[in-house]
Amino acid sequence: MIGACLLACLAASAHAEKAEKKPVQKAEKKADKKAAKPVATPAATEIEPALELGVLDPKRIRTLTNDPVLGKADRVDGDETKGVVAFTFDDGPNPDTTPAVVDALEKYNVPATFFIVTRRLVGKNGEKPREILDRILKAGFEIGSHSVSHPNLGKANPKVLETEIDGSIRTLAPQANRAVGLFRPPFGAFGGGGNVRLKKLGLTDVRWSVDTLDWQAKNADKLRTKVLTMIVKQQGGVVLMHDVKPITAKVIEGVLDDLEAENCRRLAAKQEPILPVSIHYFLKDGKTARPIPEPVQKRTAAYRAALPARCAKRPSPPPPQPVPPPAAPPISPPVKATPDGKPAQR
Numbered sequence: 001m002i003g004a005c006l007l008a009c010l011a012a013s014a015h016a017e018k019a020e021k022k023p024v025q026k027a028e029k030k031a032d033k034k035a036a037k038p039v040a041t042p043a044a045t046e047i048e049p050a051l052e053l054g055v056l057d058p059k060r061i062r063t064l065t066n067d068p069v070l071g072k073a074d075r076v077d078g079d080e081t082k083g084v085v086a087f088t089f090d091d092g093p094n095p096d097t098t099p100a101v102v103d104a105l106e107k108y109n110v111p112a113t114f115f116i117v118t119r120r121l122v123g124k125n126g127e128k129p130r131e132i133l134d135r136i137l138k139a140g141f142e143i144g145s146h147s148v149s150h151p152n153l154g155k156a157n158p159k160v161l162e163t164e165i166d167g168s169i170r171t172l173a174p175q176a177n178r179a180v181g182l183f184r185p186p187f188g189a190f191g192g193g194g195n196v197r198l199k200k201l202g203l204t205d206v207r208w209s210v211d212t213l214d215w216q217a218k219n220a221d222k223l224r225t226k227v228l229t230m231i232v233k234q235q236g237g238v239v240l241m242h243d244v245k246p247i248t249a250k251v252i253e254g255v256l257d258d259l260e261a262e263n264c265r266r267l268a269a270k271q272e273p274i275l276p277v278s279i280h281y282f283l284k285d286g287k288t289a290r291p292i293p294e295p296v297q298k299r300t301a302a303y304r305a306a307l308p309a310r311c312a313k314r315p316s317p318p319p320p321q322p323v324p325p326p327a328a329p330p331i332s333p334p335v336k337a338t339p340d341g342k343p344a345q346r
């Protein structure tokens, strides 16, 4: 949170929190029926000894969150950096919808962070979601925890916070075979206890600034247009979408195509493009932006360098249409005059 926008950001965040609440609950209720009960030990392969210790010994949970690159940063609200955009996707993985989202991101070479509801990963029903998580990681996307079962943690007691936060990390870190540094509270709802818990574990709280409200969208074309309009208007930010939603899976390719088209238009007009970047670009420690790891910087630079070639391959936009001459006024029937010579009132 940056001082000057404290109140505005709080208000925006509160709005977003409310907004995210209802349908996700619905989605999660559906998932309730499908998902098996969470188990303490996930079906992970190739667990490193240190991580295994973390799973077995609750006191070692911090080993599982020891990510010096993404963890332990200040809360991310999405307004930390202007001119770049980081996409984030919540509530998955969902075998019906997440693959299309990953396909689109890969097609347009756009980084993203997936916030995982870890109950989806466990048991027999978690088999396909675990495969999708593997694909997400192998493709180089970032991940974070979005709790075990997606409850509202706004007034959660310490026991529930531990079950939902620590529990999700105990599943996710071994399954991903890496430490997890990011957490996003479901519905953006968090009380003081949640903040304390994240601090203790060294997890970075990641919110958003571009609230697409994709979960309540009914019209795919309108959603597609809205997302790019918001990104352009806000000069980038952290975009919140839900990879569990069919409408999001449907529109994401179009959204990324629109972003590329907008950036090509900007290049042609000698303006700075709004580069799609990973969440690293929004991390801060106090007032200081956290240094971007070299491979991440190189990735962004490579994207920027490749943009003109991508633009050259795009179908050229339709030439601007000449402005049509103003339409002639419609011919109206002569107005009958009243006996005193004034036009009759209609």
Ligand SMILES: [Zn+2]
Pocket (backbone or CB within 6 Å): 024, 090, 091, 146, 150, 186, 187
């Ligand atoms: Zn969510």
